[in-house]
Amino acid sequence: MSSLTSTAWKNRKSPLIFALLVVCAAAAQDTPLRVPSNAVAGAPATVGTSGSGAATFYLVGPAVSLKRDVDLGKEVALSSKELQSAGRYTAVLCSSSCSSENFFVSPGKPVDLAFVVHPSRVPVGENAAISGVALTLDEYRNLVLAPSSVQFQWSTKGAPAMSHSAQARDGIAWFRTSSGKSAGPLQISAALSNDVNTRRVVQEVASIPCNLRIQGQRTPKGVLVETEPVRDCSGNPVPDGTVVTFTAKDSGGTSFVDAPVKQDVARAIILAKGSVVISAASGVAMGNELRIGGKE
Amino acid sequence: MCARVASYPQKLKLHLSVLIVLSWCMIATPWRHAFAADASPRVTLTVSQATPRQVEPLTQNAVLRDYKFAWANLAQALESNSAGAINGLFVGDASAQLVAQVNGQKKNGLSSRYENQTHKLEAVFYSPEGDILELHDTAEYDFEILDGGKSIHSEHAIVHYVVLMTPGADRWVVRQLQAVPRF
C-alpha cells in the first residue's frame, strides 16, 4: 500500500496516473490481509481479512497451491497439511481488486535425522577414512536451521565406543574418523538430545594381504598348491573371494592360476611334470617360492 | 486511372503493414516464451566459505550449470503446470513439493511465473566425501501468480533459499530448496 502512495507521489505531475494510483491505494486499504507472523510447519494458522462481501482467497507456496471462496471480514483457516512445508508463502485475496502478502513458515523442532555415512566398506587402519553427515529435520522433513547438538557414536565388537559431539549449523553436523584395526561391522549412530537416533553400519574389511606363504605337493592330477591362511598385516583374514595368483615355471612353460580364497585359504592344481618352481601373489603382496621336484 | 495509380503504393504499404503485424502476432507469443527461455536464470557461485572440503573447479562448473538448469525447469513447470520438467533435476522432498504445487495449480486453474531470475549462490558446506553440498541462494526474480491467465499477484522478489544438492548419475540434483527469511 505504501508503495502505491509513493508511486502516486512520484507521478504527481501526471494527473491521470496520479489519480489512478490514489484510487488504487485507497481501494487497497479496504481489503487488508493479516498473515501469520510466526507460522510453524504442520501447525494450523489463520489469515485475517477485513471488509464485507465475497472474495477469492489464494495460497501459493511450497507443496501447496489453493483457491477458495471466502467471506470478507472472517478469518481464513489454513490446515496443518497446507502449511507442512517450511518456506515462503504468498496469500492473495481478490474481490474487486487483489491484494497479497507474503509470509514465512518456519520448520518445527528437530525430530529426525538424515544420516549419510561413507564409505560402506573400508580397509582397516586407514586414517580419516570414515565420515558422516547428519541433517536435522522436523516432522515434515523440513531442514531445521536452528543450531542443535548432534552426538555421533561408533563402536566395533569388543572395542570401547568412541563419540564426538557436533553443533549442527544450517541443519548440518558432520564427523570424520579413522578405521579401526579389526575387521568387522562398525556401528555408527547419530543422535539428537531428545533421543532421536539413527544407525548406520560400515564394514571394516581386511587390508591388503601380507606374508603370503604357500605349500604344495604332487598328486595324480598335478601339483596341488595352497596358501597358508591369508591375512593382512594386522592379522585379519582377507575376505573370501580375494584372488591369489599362483605362477608355476617348469620345462613345459609358464602356468598361471587365479584362485579365490575360500575359508582363508586359496588352492589350485597346476598341471606340471618335472621340476617346477611355484610362487604366489595377491595384489601387491608376494609369497615365498616353492620348488617341487620332478616325477613322471 | 490516375486514382488507381495513386492508390497502388498506398495499397502496397497497407499490405506490408498487415503482413508485418500478422508476422509479429504469429511469432510474438512463442517468441515471448523464447525470450523468456533465452533470458535463462543468471547464476553466480562463490565457494570460499565452503567447509570442510574445497569445492573443485569441475564441481563448481557442474553445480552452476545444473542449478541454472533446475531453476529454468522449475519456472517452466510452474508456468506450464507440467511436472515432467522437474524430473531428473529435483529429487526427494524438493521434487515432492514441486510436484504437489504443480498439481495444486492444475487443479485450481492457477499458474505462476518466475522471470528475470538472478541467483547468487554461496557454498557453505561441502561434505568430506563430496556428496552433499549446501548453498545459500539469494534469488531475485519477478514473481507472478495467474488465475486462468489473469494476473492476481506480481512482485519483484528477493528471496533467500537454503539449498541442498547431491550428485546424481550425471548431474547435481536439488534435494532441498527451502526459503528462509534470512541466512
Added chain:
Amino acid sequence: MKRALPIVIVIVAVTAVLIFLGLTSVGRATGTIGIATGGALTGFSTDTSTPEKAMNNFLLDVQKRDWDRAFASAERASDAITEQSFIQDWVGSNGGLRSFSTLERYDTRPLHASDSDAQMRVRLHWATPVGPVEDVRDFHLAHRGDSWKVIWDETPPPNVPAQIVPVNYLRWDLVTGNSSDEWGSHNVDAPRVRIVSMNAVDSAEGAVVMGEVVNEDTIPAFVNVNATLLDGSGGIIDDESSFDKILHVLLPKQVSPYRVDFPHLSLSKIKNVRMDVKATLVPASSDPVIGVMNQKIDTDAQGHPVLHGELFNESGQTVNIPHVIASFYDSNGKVVWVSDGYVEKALLPQSTEAFAVEIPQSLAGKVQNFHVVVNQYSLEKS
C-alpha cells in the same frame, strides 16, 4: 492398385514360405537348403584327381554341411574316429563358439606334394557371434588309386569320466533395497577399482591405449575402461571403450589387462589421453577356476610369433566360450601389448583346451614376460 495387389500377395506368400523353411531347417546338419548339390554347384566337381581338387571338394561339402558326403570322401586315420566325432569337430559341441559359427570361405595353399601324398594349408574364415575368426589348419592328403583323399586324423577328445565335483566356491548376490528413499540408508559404495598402468602406442591399425586395472575392493566389480584422446587445445578427438579386451568381472584383488583401440588414428595428433574406469556392483561367482598352463612364446606354422598354452578347467562347470586375454611386458615391467583370442571349443570340467594368441612381429623381441587371464561365458550361468 489392381496391379499392385497380386505382387503384394506373391511377396507375402514367398516370405511366409521362406520363414517356414528357415525355422524348420535350423540345426539340421544334413545338406543346405536352397543350394544345388552335386555337379550343379559352382566350383564343385566330382574330380578328385589332384590334391587341390580333392581338398576343394571336401571343404565345399563341409561348407554346405553335407557331412555324409564329406566324411565318405575322407579317409579315417583310425577306427576310433566316427562320423559323429567328425561332425562335432566341425560344428562344435557343448555350446562352444564353433556351435554358433559358419564357415564363410576358405583359402587353400599347397605346402608340398609328391606322387603319393600331399600337404595343404587351409585358412578357414569363420563368421562367429564375436566377429570373424580365422583358423589355419594343415591337411594331409593321400593318393588312393585315381583319386586323392583327405586323411582325417583328428582324434576325438577324451571322455571326461563321470564324477561328482563339489561346487562350493564363493558367490555374491546383489540385494537392492525397496523403493522408499530414506536418504543414506541404502548406501553401498561402488567397488574401488584403479587403473595401475597405461601405455599408448601406434600400431598398424591405429592408436592403441593399453594397461592394467586392479579391483582394490573386497567385492566383485563389473569394470569397463574408457579412453579419450585429446588434442593440444583440450578438444576431444575420439572416445572409445575397451569392449571385450578386458576381464569385465574382476574378483577382489584381481588384475586384468585392458586395451582400447582407436582405428585409423595416429598418436602424433594426440597431446593427452584421459582415462576413465567405471565399476559397478554385480552378482558374481568365483567359479569356475581356470588355470592357464604350459605357456610358451613360439612361432606358429605361418611364422607369426604367438603365445600358446592350455586352459585347464579346475571346476565342475562347462565353460562354453573361453576368451583369453594376454598382457605382454618388457624388461621394465611395462605393458607393451595386449592380445586376445576366443577358444572355439567349449572347456569341459577337469579338461584342457589349447589356445594361442598372436604377438605383433615388431614387439615380439621386446617381450620379457607375460600374464594371461581368462574371460568365460557359460550358457547355464545364472
